[in-house]
Amino acid sequence: MNTVYFLVQQTMLFTIPLLIVALGGMFSERSGVVNIALEGIMTMGAFTSILFVKFTEGFMSGQLQLLLAIIVAGATGMLFSMLHAFASINMKADQTISGTALNMFAPAFAIFVARQVQANHVQQIDFENTFRIVKVPGLSSIPFIGKLFFSNVYLTTYIGFAILIISAFVLYKTRFGLRLRACGEHPQAADSLGINVYKIRYSGVMISGMLGGIGGLVFILPISTNFNATVSGYGFLALAVLIFGQWKPARILTAALFFGFMNTIAAAYSGIPFLASMHIPSYFYKMVPYIATLIVLTFTSKKSQAPKASGIPYDKGMR
Amino acid sequence: MKTDKNTKSVTDAQNQKTCFFSRWFTKILSSGFTASLFAIILGLLTGLIILLVANPGQAVSGFFMIMFGAWSEGLKSIGMTFYYATPIICTGLAVGFAFKTGLFNIGATGQFTMGAFAAVIVGTSCSFLGSAQWIVGLLAAVVAGALWALLPGLLKAFLNVHEVISSIMMNYIGMYLVNYTVSNVPILYNQLTNSSAQISDTAVIPKFGMDKIFAGSAVNAGFIIAVLVAILMHVILNKTTFGFELRAVGFNRNASKYAGINEKKSITLSMTIAGALAGLGGGLLFLGSLGKHIEVVDVLASEGFDGISVALLGLSTPLGILFAALFIAYIKQGGFYLQLYEFSKEIIDIIIAVIIYFSAFSLFVRGAIKRYLSYKKEKAEAAAGSMGVSGSTSNSIGAGKAGNGSTGNSIAGAGKAGNDESKGGSV
């Protein structure tokens, strides 16, 4: 039983950042802008917010600090993503180019600035993890569920699920969501109905920036005690989750859970007696999530549902 | 109708003679080259600003170092530039070649790794091949890279699996596979350094005299091979029926199928060739000198990602990529010498990122240049009182329809835009 609790809790560490970032990517792509810059956006979000955490250490409670850090991360990601928005919306740039540029820029910038602002010109930013909630008061005593979801958790797990629900709601139920989807499928149609495609696309990219930034923080916080200008390719994995999830919130959750769970198994098998006793090299488990994804894709990709206009700069004059 | 046409061709002929030079000039100015130059200047300016902010005292000399540092030790440092350019020419080609056929090969890093792996296997365990060992090693690298790209290619062609996601998966699988194999096969493994074992002397790519010219540097014949391959790719893409087919599929899969081109085969082949190129890059790097080893580290090889930058900066054309790779290696070399001042070399990465960012504006920049040129021309014509029929001689274009490609990977956008000349003489 403990193994189950443990696996669920650990799975969240992988799943939540992937989920948040992939949802961010969803908003961008659904508005018609391919956002390959997620990796860089995560890095930037993690960078500023962890710098923030470091400089405010001891001034406030962990949870408050975390909330503020999330705001910092989201704001950073949003600002940073505006570079991508400007290039791909105003300049009609090739979106892969601008995204790749941001991916290159972020770590270099994070290292450069970290060295400028920290004592000893250190590029790593140390921080103290005071954010874990051992037990959610009241809820943690519910049998099974309490242990599963309300002990040993991070606030960010709940935030992640909240973002999922809000995202699905916004995308499918609101006026903004309807217009966003229209812009990603047929911007000319949206334009001819008086919808400002540029504005909607800016919103889409900026939401993805915000979520990407938050995702960066959420990714780093529970897994280390310092930040070294990298999010280890999780931005690209989030992209994979997005495609795997067919640009739809519920399926993105499934894909993120799949990845999270596979990664957890790959990392935790040595603590799980049944798996440990099989003595399979860890490299095997490390490869499994990727191989499994390939296999699943093989069966599901025939009918891809990428937003039609995604990746194509919108030009008012074009028909 | 007929008369119209005749008069038009007459004026055209006149135009052609009188304004040949100005036309040529216009063409150069409005080509991708200017746009890239613009991006490079902006990138360098950004670098200068950062230098000024970080350390005003040394900013100017630091900037000078970035620009010309790669000459600071004469031919030796130029040789090192070539040495660093070698693998990224290949991965750049791998990405750019796939772009040309409408595929985004983010898997160059995995293919590069597999190429390196195959080269190292041959290099460590096939010394019986004698002086052919390095050649066989490179061939093995090419094959391994090709095989690693084959699967995403097949998946894309036959099952519509998005090549971005499948190659990301292949990257990780390749990395883990190589690390596992290297560290578990004794002949491949050096315990003491936790990296691949020493390759034999005969597996090292010969220098072909490069060590004489660029004395003291690590450059070798691998550089020449990379350059030749770039030229070969240029010929294949632009001059052959095969390239004709590949590009057609890249632009319009349906039309290619209609024209009897086996588009599935083309997609698979294009991916495979891209993989072969990346694999070659791995081979060239890891057989380039005795002192290069595959480290058993769970980190994706950066050369593959550099390839994306190189391809983008080179506008996905083989020759553009060649120069882009040389340029990036050049300023990285400058950045290396920048360490003599109080600056960290991340500045170079920032500069490159900025350059790539601005190179994404090429469409806009070229539009602006053309508009400016045509505006000047119109004014000149108006002044000369020429009889121009409703702007029919004007040579300008709008922002055009670039990026109207099939899906998100309309990377060729920048390149495509180049075709978008106006129909100046529409009767």
Next chain:
Amino acid sequence: GKETYELALVTDLGTINDKSFNQGAWEGLKQYADENKITYKYYQPAAADTASYVDTIGLAITGGAKVVVCPGYKFEPAVYECQTKYPDVKFVLLDGTPHTEDYTVYEIKDNVYSIFYAEQQAGFLAGYAAVKDGMTKLGFMGGMAVPAVKRFGYGFAQGAEQAAKELGLAAGSIELKYHYTGAFVADPAIETMSSAWYQSGTEVIFGCGGAVGNSVMAAAEKDGMKVIGVDVDQSSESTTVITSAMKMLSISVYDALTDYYAGTFPGGQSVTLDVTVDGVGLPMDSSKFTTFTQADYDAAYANLVNGTYAPVNDSAADEVTGLTLEYVTVDFIE
């Protein structure tokens, strides 16, 4: 104008803040230079191969370096080449000794001082203390399986073995989970694996490999568990760190520089710094043991010095499973 820097450190592709070789060496160099008002600087190579290392050492010398510190075995062939190329420059090579690329020729010139550490002794002390402190379920989370890391790990196992024997525990009563992560970086997978170990009963994990330790600490903080640090005293990085298996990188660099300026540069030799010269040890001041005391430590230390305890190093076995252990069952996770 361009300045010159008399003391130089060339990093491998890591950074000077890697909490490992580079950082330890850098701190020693910096301390000496600051105290004696000498200019200093570090340089990073452009790529991870011998040619680039040689090039970077050259750059350091162009930058005015008289002494170049090269941390790590990766510099062995590069220093081999440079010792002849730059006879007037002194090299301090940590964790390595100059040799050709193919290991056929080992040669150490007068301008090179090569330093090894008896990491197995540091690891031994850590393992010994942990078991003496009452722990029976241990973990070893190594970075890459390079000699230094292996020595730490082997020592750790042997120390636990020794303590168990002295405590009269049953054979096989110490459980040791043993794994190399494959890199010196923090990673969620390491956090998860550590967590899994802690979940399954592991009491302390020896986080042995740069930033790998940071992920172990993150897991330990979550589960209220214990960590053993490495290389330097890592107690300031997390409250979960109960002790650290130190090797005195900065001190040895500091000492080498002192000698250099005193005109007694110990070039031409390769030394292994061990307990006899205080080259390795545990920081007892900051350690958080419950029952293991300073006296216990001193006794064990003395036994290492006098050879009563003689942990073998990495040349004794290819894998940790090759060690002969009676009290410790090693669960080697490949």
Next chain:
Amino acid sequence: MDYIIEMLGITKEFPGIIANDDITLQVKKGEIHALLGENGAGKSTLMSVLFGLYQPEKGIIKVKGKEVAINGPTDANALGIGMVHQHFKLVHNFTVLQNIILGVEEVKHGVVKTEAARKKIVELSQKYKLFVEPDALISDITVGMQQRVEILKMLYRDNEILILDEPTAVLTPQEIDELMNIMRDLVKEGKSILFITHKLNEIKAVADRCSVLRRGKYIGTVDVEDADKEVMSEMMVGRKVNFTVAKEDAKPKETVLEVKNLIVESKREGHTKRLVNDVSFSVHKGEIVSIAGIDGNGQSELVQALTGLSSLSGGQIFINKEEVTKKNIRYKNTHGLSHIPEDRHKFGLVLDYTLEDNLVLQEYFEPEFQKHGILQREKITKHADELIEEYDIRSGQGSVTPARSMSGGNQQKAIIARELSRRPDLLIAVQPTRGLDVGAIEFIHKQLVKGRDEGCGVLLVSFELDEVMNVSDRILVMYEGEIVGELDPKVVEIKELGLYMAGSKRGGHHED
């Protein structure tokens, strides 16, 4: 005189071309005002100006006598102007309802409310007989229904001035009739309609007045009742146009295409549907055989199966007596088959290639154009120049013009040039004149007949009855995947043909 819309002195330039040159257009309230002009004459541009998609360099727009600034569709909407675009602007994976309300959604607490909208749509659709299913996905409905959705979009916004840009180009005859009735109803309600079409008889049928544009310039406005087709077409092209295709009787020779029991099935969500049901027929050299029928009755699938673009589920195909059922496209293309595809942008051209490259798209691999795999540029250019001359393909830079920048008509000419110049034994031409102006249509019809006379067998698939009646020597009618009749254009009446197409009559009708 009361004009509801006045566009005065409108000039709109695109780089390199003046699309609208000092154009004046005045529309009366309650009239159907047709706008006529060749491809590229500037009709769509003018309407886009009126709708706010483009800003003119010169000129003013007055609505109900008041000068207005229209900076975007929102302004246009506010002024009661709605537009159905030449290429529909519908979001394919949205429902009908979502498409209609997009941009004017009602919300409560941020959530889109649809009850009221649904009610209004149902009312509108009953009132104007614009039958739609509010919850159907656009991708699942017919083109005709999509058209209705577009019109509903305007009505939903209570637009009074409706712009219809080539609404009939994609409709079947029956649908066109319906549309015209709807248009008449709409003007009865007091709405005004701007109606763009290339088809003069449509103008004759519904329009009150007609304005003509030629190459960006305003030519004039006529009362439709007083002007006959010849007058209007002369205004449009600047010369006289022949409407009937002058051709001699066909002299059919040996069989070039033989189709036996062809079946195409589609699998969708588990159940299979026969799109082409056991079709057999043959085409001889030297005759033009038309396949008539309403769009969506299996014609496209039939052609795609014949050419190899999609696979077939059963049956046999013979070209020149050789079975080619399982051969690949390249084989068929090099063994006598030419194909003018239905969708010129999707299949016919590589838009980013130059004209000359497009002209060798089917032949670049022939020894004529390549040596050892290396393309022979000079020969390709020469080939292009010849075809450009012969087929009068007009473009800005001759053979190196990017295909993308050519007008639709000239793109189509390029395809026809390429396909006919290969001297095929069999030409399958699908909708070869879709969306083209009369001048271009005339040209293409001539080319088809010329090809026939030179001994080529032509299989023409068309939804246009005029075309079918005029051009073909034999008519096959397809209905629901089957061939329901074989008719002789010389004897059959249009009405009767319509009955076959609607599925209410079956059987042979040989009278030769």
